Amino acid sequence: MSLGRTGRCFADFALGARLAVAGGRGSVVRLVWITVGIGLGVAALLVAASASAVLNSHEERTHARAIDSSAIALQPVPGVSPLYSSYISTEFAGRRFGGAMLFADGPNPPRIPGVDVVPKPGEVVLSPALRDLLADQSGELLRPRFPQRVVGLIGDEGLSGPSELHFYVGVERAELPEGVVGAYVVGVPVGELYFNPLLVLPAVIATVVLFVPVVVFVAGTARLSASARDRRLAALRLIGADSGQVRRIAAGESLVGALAGLVVGAGFFSGGRELVDRVSPFGVSVFARDIRPSIPLALLVFAVVPVIAVWAALFALRSTLIEPLGVRRGVGGPPRRLWWRLLPVLAGVALLAGQHRGMASEARPALVVLGVVLILAGMPMVLPWLLERCAGRSRGGPLSWQLAMRRMEAHGGASWRIVGGFTALLAGGIALQALLLTVDPMRHNEYLDRADDRDRAWTATSDAESARVLAERLRATPGVARVVSYDVVYTRQPLREFGSLELIVAPCPALRELTPIANCTDGDVFAYPDRDGENVRVPVGTEFALDADSARAAQVSWRFPEHVRPVARPAAHLRWIGPGLLLTPAAIGGAVPELQHQVSVWLSGHDSLALEQIRNVIGLTRQFALPTLAMTASDSERTYAAIRGLVTVSSAVTLGLAAGGLLVVAFEHVRQRRRQFAVLAATGVPYSTLALSVLWQNAVPVLLGTGGALVCGLGLAVLVLNTTPMPQHYDWEGIATMGVAAVLAVLLATVLTLPQLRRAMRPEGLRTE
Structure with missing residues (x-):
């Protein structure tokens, strides 16, 4: 009996998989959207899982080329000549980079990673990116600083990334600063360099801030085109399927999309990684081979994403009654309650408010991180309640506004599910930028x-x-x-x-x-x-x-x-x-x-x-x-710059995911309501009114989410900064940039939807079968 029941369960899952693949044009379109959406989320998670490897590789190479003055480095080595060096830096077009002056006191100096021959006085070794810049017309003002003869290029093992500007210039011994001693060993152990412990907290919170929105996005993507799926499930109910079978079939459909998304996400990750050697987004230069996800984290991603997708599909059916003759949503659904949605937020506030200043410099940041996770996870839970209240109490106004409000009141879940991820990203980004500005090493230089x-x-x-x-x-x-x-x-x-x-x-x-x-x-x-x-x-x-x-x-x-x-x-x-x-x-x-x-x-x-x-x-x-410019970066400052660059790049990627989700939701909205749009057009409703209704339907959730994220982010910043002994600073320019980006995402999603809206308004949309 048990075996037969298990067999029926597998058969239901298999039927759901078949419907996802061969259920008609609508099913294929839904599968493609889910696959692409989950694939983007998986790619983002794999990039996040590679952060540790990228940072470790970067630090290993930069430390391996460091010429130290420690006792070990200064101890003579048989057969090795001393190498005298002094680090120098310069700036060009707002980009600061550095190198070293070298003097080899003998024929056999220690080897520098990536450098075949130590340059003699009047010679220089350049990184490939610096050589290309000097050869380019844009580097004309930089050439006078490098009159030396180029005798070689720095190999990959001596660079932090393919686009790094770095150099080694040969000088006479007298040109080096007084007190420089010769080193017989090149390279510094990574563990021996000091890093500001305050930078550990932003690094961990950055991971949380970027991880939570991606998970929300994956969960929301798994529920795209839910209306078309529910109609197919109603047809299955008509031919005898019970409610349990319907749920298993729905899980099978979502599982196919999730598995396909895993494959596509791995492809996105591999293809995007190959482009890293040729581009440096936001000034972040990384070797493609360094972007390798941690095996345990990668396995966790491939195991958790299908579970999230299936859970999201089943969770969506809790308030949907699928009957043989139709589908009813909001069945037995009382108005959304706020109290339990606020529990994670209140718990996170309590955790952060209970911390004392200075905790971040100790080895106990776990409570701070847990508080941030609870607040960011609670934000998408509060947003649907807020959207429901606003849409339900909105009466009057232009026809376009009324159409959008009534649509959101009846079925606005798809929009807020996508916007929820963006809201969590924006709130976390505000808090993180404030924390980064607070611990910015150069900001606190009193000189x-x-x-x-x-x-x-x-x-x-x-x-x-x-x-x-x-x-x-x-x-x-x-x-x-x-x-x-x-x-x-x-x-x-x-x-x-x-x-x-x-x-x-x-x-x-x-x-x-x-x-x-x-x-x-x-x-x-x-x-x-x-x-x-x-x-x-x-x-x-x-x-x-x-x-x-x-x-x-x-x-x-x-x-x-x-x-x-x-x-x-x-x-x-x-x-x-x-x-x-x-x-x-x-x-x-x-x-x-x-x-x-x-x-x-x-x-x-x-x-x-x-x-x-x-x-x-x-x-x-x-x-x-120059007082207004940074001096040669210390280890803490380089780590700070790496964290901030990583946050900027990842924030842009996550915001792009949210914009893509809005576009998918807008397409689905127009496709599902093409008959209603055709009827409205036939009764004389102008195209501009319907286009504005689509704009309002996209904009209202984003504006509510942005406002809520601003309040939550500033509050979160105050709570997180309360755990540090530093004065508080807020990046108002960055906050405004994120808000403007959200508005542009809404406008872009709406504009790309307009051609499909115009097609839906044609008289052919009045046909029915």
């Missing part, structure tokens, strides 16, 4: 916040003569307002217990360029305050030891003078947050070594062309700093 230095840049030279020559060349550069060269020396260890000081040494004209000085003669000393307005408080005659030249064996000392005049803090003063002194050359004395020769440049305006020309004059091997 880069002075508004009066936005158009100033600076660099350093090896000697005073080079600084003077460079200043003269910069004065002749278009876009430069003024240039000042000066020397900087620090008190290394005071002979009495006073804090270290910074001494800026320059002639009177240069000092007047740095800060207003009424009277100045050679021999004067001026004191400037720290960022809080506190001046230097040192007794007269205090003896300080100064940083000495490496060629000097004797210690150089300097005594605090008797006459010191207070002045305003110099505009060029960014790196040092404490108080300091401005000294004329006679005040410092001739015995002080010449160290840290600075050249500051003020721009007449923040002109990108002038910036590129200034960088060309300064050259590639000198560090160039």
Whole structure:
């Protein structure tokens, strides 16, 4: 008996599969839509399952090429010559990239991944992308920075991605900064580099934010064209099928679409991965071979997606009565209740509100992530209740509005199921962008916040003569307002217990360029305050030891003078947050070594062309700093940039999935109601009215979802940021961009539906059988 029942169950599933494939044109169209929709969702999930492999491969290659100064790297290796290096960076057209200056002190230096021959002085090794940029017309302003002879290209093993701009330039030993030591080993273990623990939380929440909408989208796609399916099931009821058989047949139809979607999704994933080597969306450069999903996660995707699809199909039948003579929806269906739909949201709010600041920096982010999951999963559950209330209470208005409201009141589920995924994405995206801005490493650099230095840049030279020559060349550069060269020396260890000081040494004209000085003669000393307005408080005659030249064996000392005049803090003063002194050359004395020769440049305006020309004059091997631009990225900053780039790309993909779902729902809506549209057209309803009704039916769920997501996202951002010790920041520009993208998605779906609407209004639509 049991075997016979099992056989009947398999027969019902098989019948559902046959109906999905051979149930006529409508069944085939429905199967195609479900297959494509689920396939896109599966591809997105496989990409998410590959995130770990992509990040690991990226870190392994970037760390493998790092030239470290640790004890292990500096320990001599038999047969290996020391390799001296210094990392440098530059920027071009808003894109910052870096490389290294190299000097091989011998014939057999350690091998750098991807580099066959270490470049000699006057030679350079480029990444393929940098070589192509220099050869292209768009890289014309970058060429002066690379006058060296190109002797090779960096292989894939030495690059983080195919589009990375990277280089190695050969220099003389004297061109390297003082204190650089030779390394005998290239490469740093990944586990030894420090990463800001606050970046772990955005990475995990990013995965959640992108995963939840895709799951909602897959569940909604499995229920597309439900009306046509229900009519076929009613016909089966007419020939004797019971309600249990009907459910199993419906599950069989959805299972076929889900399995086909798995195959198509794997194809989308494989085909899209092959394009990664040739394109870099949003500046993210990844090798195709690195995009390989984790086997356990891939198996989980292939196991869970069919279950979600079948569950969604069966769940849709709970309020649908399929009888031999027709289908009735909303059977016994009371108005949707709000209380149980709010339970996940309230539980998530309680979890996040119960956390204390600083928890994110500890090893307990699980509760925060669980709270985010509950809130994002609860958002699509609240949306149908909100849509039902709005549509039910909407009375009056133009005919197009009334047609759209009554349609949504009768059967608006398809729209909100698709919009639910977009709502969860938008709410999570708002919270995530706020969190990313909060932990942005560059945002909290207190040295880069002075508004009066936005158009100033600076660099350093090896000697005073080079600084003077460079200043003269910069004065002749278009876009430069003024240039000042000066020397900087620090008190290394005071002979009495006073804090270290910074001494800026320059002639009177240069000092007047740095800060207003009424009277100045050679021999004067001026004191400037720290960022809080506190001046230097040192007794007269205090003896300080100064940083000495490496060629000097004797210690150089300097005594605090008797006459010191207070002045305003110099505009060029960014790196040092404490108080300091401005000294004329006679005040410092001739015995002080010449160290840290600075050249500051003020721009007449923040002109990108002038910036590129200034960088060309300064050259590639000198560090160039601008307060409004990021310095050479640290490990935490690179990780932050990778997370933000991944979120941007994935958000765009998920939003594209939602737009495609809206288009499918709009097509289904017009196809199902083609007879009603034909009747309305025959009775004189103009085409513009029907087109507006389609627009309202698409727009109202999206506008409600966007408004709800804005409220939920900002609230979620406040709750999540409450778990961190950082001040709160909100990316209003990013929020507005997401809202505009939602509106454009609605307009696009409506415009693409209009040709089908016009065909549905033809008189042929009045025919019936």
